[in-house]
Amino acid sequence: MENLCKRCGEALCEDGTDVKVMTSDLEVIVVCDMCQRPDDVTCDDSHLIRMYSDALLKARGKQVTGYHYGKPFMGNIFGCARIRDSSDMLVTVVSHDNVYMINSSTLYNGGCDVYKNLHVYL
Numbered sequence: 001m002e003n004l005c006k007r008c009g010e011a012l013c014e015d016g017t018d019v020k021v022m023t024s025d026l027e028v029i030v031v032c033d034m035c036q037r038p039d040d041v042t043c044d045d046s047h048l049i050r051m052y053s054d055a056l057l058k059a060r061g062k063q064v065t066g067y068h069y070g071k072p073f074m075g076n077i078f079g080c081a082r083i084r085d086s087s088d089m090l091v092t093v094v095s096h097d098n099v100y101m102i103n104s105s106t107l108y109n110g111g112c113d114v115y116k117n118l119h120v121y122l
């Protein structure tokens with residue numbers, strides 16, 4: 001799949017000048033060097049994941065959507081628990097008919113084998 005800049009839609013060069021940033025509304029996107037904005041946070045993944053986890057800790061009640069084994073769901077964050085010896089957290093999402101336990105890194109990455117297309121409306 002070709003990587004495109006999320007802001008201008010241009011193909012990203014393979015020379016490493018594209019940047020991964022977290023926008024002011026905590027969305028992590030990859031943009032070309034022309035599209036970087038002053039309010040973007042650029043840094044390495046581990047720092048971004050930590051910031052994301054901190055935001056999740058304050059996100060009780062916020063809506064989460066995604067697919068669980070191919071079945072779409074929509075729920076709300078009930079709580080977050082730090083996982084011992086890990087920078088990850090376990091996020092509990094409650095929908096009208098189910099409870100989902102999702103790792104914060106899975107939410108950050110947008111999915112895994114079980115979950116797909118995850119989105120948190122922070």
Ligand SMILES: [Zn+2]
Binds near residue numbers: 006031
């Ligand atoms: Zn761009």
